[in-house]
Amino acid sequence: MADAIDVLVVGGGPVGLALGSALGRAGLAVTVLERSAAPDPRPKASHVHGPVLEGLACAGVTEADLAAGRPMFGARHRHRDRLVAEVDTRVAPGRWPWSLALPQPELEAVLEGHARAAGVTIVRGADVVAVDVDAPSVEAVVGGERARFAGTWVVGCDGASSVVREAIGARLRGVTREGWALADVDLPPTDDPRAEIVTGRGLAMRIPLREGERWVAALPSGAGPEDVPDLVRARDPLAPSPLGVRWSSPFRLHARWASRWRKGRVLLAGDAAHLHAPVGGHGMNTGLTDAADLAWRLVLAVRHGLEDALDGYLRHRRPAARWNVLQAFGAAMALSLPVGALRTPIARLAPRLAPVTVARWTIGADVRVPGTDRASGGTVRAGLRAVDVALEGGGWLLDPTRSAPTLLSRREQPVPAWARWAPLPDEPAVRAVYGDAEALLLRPDGFLVFRGAAIVDLGAARLG
Numbered sequence: 524m525a526d527a528i529d530v531l532v533v534g535g536g537p538v539g540l541a542l543g544s545a546l547g548r549a550g551l552a553v554t555v556l557e558r559s560a561a562p563d564p565r566p567k568a569s570h571v572h573g574p575v576l577e578g579l580a581c582a583g584v585t586e587a588d589l590a591a592g593r594p595m596f597g598a599r600h601r602h603r604d605r606l607v608a609e610v611d612t613r614v615a616p617g618r619w620p621w622s623l624a625l626p627q628p629e630l631e632a633v634l635e636g637h638a639r640a641a642g643v644t645i646v647r648g649a650d651v652v653a654v655d656v657d658a659p660s661v662e663a664v665v666g667g668e669r670a671r672f673a674g675t676w677v678v679g680c681d682g683a684s685s686v687v688r689e690a691i692g693a694r695l696r697g698v699t700r701e702g703w704a705l706a707d708v709d710l711p712p713t714d715d716p717r718a719e720i721v722t723g724r725g726l727a728m729r730i731p732l733r734e735g736e737r738w739v740a741a742l743p744s745g746a747g748p749e750d751v752p753d754l755v756r757a758r759d760p761l762a763p764s765p766l767g768v769r770w771s772s773p774f775r776l777h778a779r780w781a782s783r784w785r786k787g788r789v790l791l792a793g794d795a796a797h798l799h800a801p802v803g804g805h806g807m808n809t810g811l812t813d814a815a816d817l818a819w820r821l822v823l824a825v826r827h828g829l830e831d832a833l834d835g836y837l838r839h840r841r842p843a844a845r846w847n848v849l850q851a852f853g854a855a856m857a858l859s860l861p862v863g864a865l866r867t868p869i870a871r872l873a874p875r876l877a878p879v880t881v882a883r884w885t886i887g888a889d890v891r892v893p894g895t896d897r898a899s900g901g902t903v904r905a906g907l908r909a910v911d912v913a914l915e916g917g918g919w920l921l922d923p924t925r926s927a928p929t930l931l932s933r934r935e936q937p938v939p940a941w942a943r944w945a946p947l948p949d950e951p952a953v954r955a956v957y958g959d960a961e962a963l964l965l966r967p968d969g970f971l972v973f974r975g976a977a978i979v980d981l982g983a984a985r986l987g
């Protein structure tokens with residue numbers, strides 16, 4: 524008899540691979556079923572946000588994996604040739620307060636490598652055609668034959684046209700607009716790599732890649748991706764000429780989310796659960812955050828019988844994803860309004876917003892965990908992504924392996940079997956971020972859920 528599968532992941536895109544790797548590293552038996560025989564070479568998502576990468580430490584992602592990437596430090600909004608607002612993400616605290624230009628296929632290769640090293644079985648060429656939610660199990664066509672795979676849990680990471688989403692009876696709510704395109708063009712790297720949003724003659728966004736740049740534009744009716752270079756020149760008086768196009772693609776502007784993310788032991792994550800407009804580049808990043816959140820909860824459920832931990836996945840990730848979806852769509856719509864209607868919405872709003880808040884949102888750091896302990900106040904509130912701190916003797920405050928929920932406290936304390944304890948050093952740099960906190964409770968996905976005096980009751984419910 525085949526070995527029992529703890530978690531069956533449908534879809535081996537970035538989200539399925541990140542989830543598989545995090546679960547495999549925690550010792551669970553994981554199988555990923557992926558329809559494509561070979562990795563998808565399309566560049567698609569161009570950037571991963573730094574705090575999201577920190578959250579992927581639980582999936583094995585290290586600084587060495589990221590050496591090939593190129594940081595992007597925020598964005599500017601230019602109305603024709605006038606600068607009206609700018610965001611520099613480096614004002615945000617933390618280890619990686621920027622986004623990293625790393626083509627999606629390269630990130631997927633990193634994640635697949637970590638997943639395989641952690642013992643995850645990845646079956647390529649496995650097209651899942653039916654899902655039994657009650658069992659739970661799936662039927663997949665592999666090499667022309669139908670095969671059945673059963674898992675204690677099934678997670679649908681099977682993208683926009685998810686069969687798992689359909690099987691759990693979820694509807695895709697929201698709206699979709701046609702008529703957008705992107706083009707990756709050859710340009711020399713600039714000294715100050717920041718994205719640029721250009722308004723005034725329609726909307727175009729210019730995003731620095733590791734090599735060259737990406738232009739995203741709202742197209743007039745009848746135009747196709749091949750028209751993007753001319754459109755960009757027409758809309759952006761500062762655009763260089765000629766623009767050599769490396770890759771281009773039409774895309775739909777989505778603001779969509781699944782009406783439910785779970786039925787029994789079948790769950791959704793990533794594009795299967797939410798679809799985004801490109802402003803802010805939150806699509807893949809939101810899915811990767813789902814994976815990091817879901818992984819430790821599944822470990823608690825499978826290893827420690829703490830199934831209630833899964834409730835927090837819906838409580839935390841659904842509103843966070845919907846917020847990202849709506850903000851990205853709202854920004855795209857506001858910026859593509861005709862000249863005069865809402866000429867510089869960002870310019871009007873920007874001075875009213877705190878630069879650190881804007882920077883944290885830009886890099887996906889400002890996602891709150893609802894219902895956690897906020898009693899403590901100070902420079903970092905509980906319920907936000909934790910900020911890592913360089914220690915005097917070298918190394919960093921936060922456990923880079925993120926193998927389990929971690930209690931950091933000044934004095935050693937007993938912790939339950941599902942958690943670990945680590946010392947909280949009394950150093951000026953740590954105090955500068957965490958004040959006089961005696962204890963911090965850190966989730967494996969990088970969220971801080973308690974900051975204050977020593978915890979007496981370290982129940983799983985505290986994890987959010």
Ligand SMILES: Cc1cc2nc3c(=O)[nH]c(=O)nc-3n(C[C@H](O)[C@H](O)[C@H](O)COP(=O)(O)OP(=O)(O)OC[C@H]3O[C@@H](n4cnc5c(N)ncnc54)[C@H](O)[C@@H]3O)c2cc1C
Pocket residue numbers: 533534535536537538539556557558559567568569570627649650651652680681682683684685686772773774792793794795801804805806807808810
């Ligand atoms: C042109 C384009 C540009 C984009 N640009 C950006 C960007 O700049 N920034 C950003 O954040 N995001 C961007 N995105 C979105 C980003 O690519 C997605 O958010 C991300 O890929 C979602 O990851 P995922 O793993 O959830 O889904 P996917 O990447 O869609 O992966 C799903 C996987 O499931 C597999 N699968 C599907 N059905 C089945 C089945 N029945 N059986 C087995 N396997 C199945 C698929 O083959 C696929 O490998 C872009 C997308 C496109 C198309």
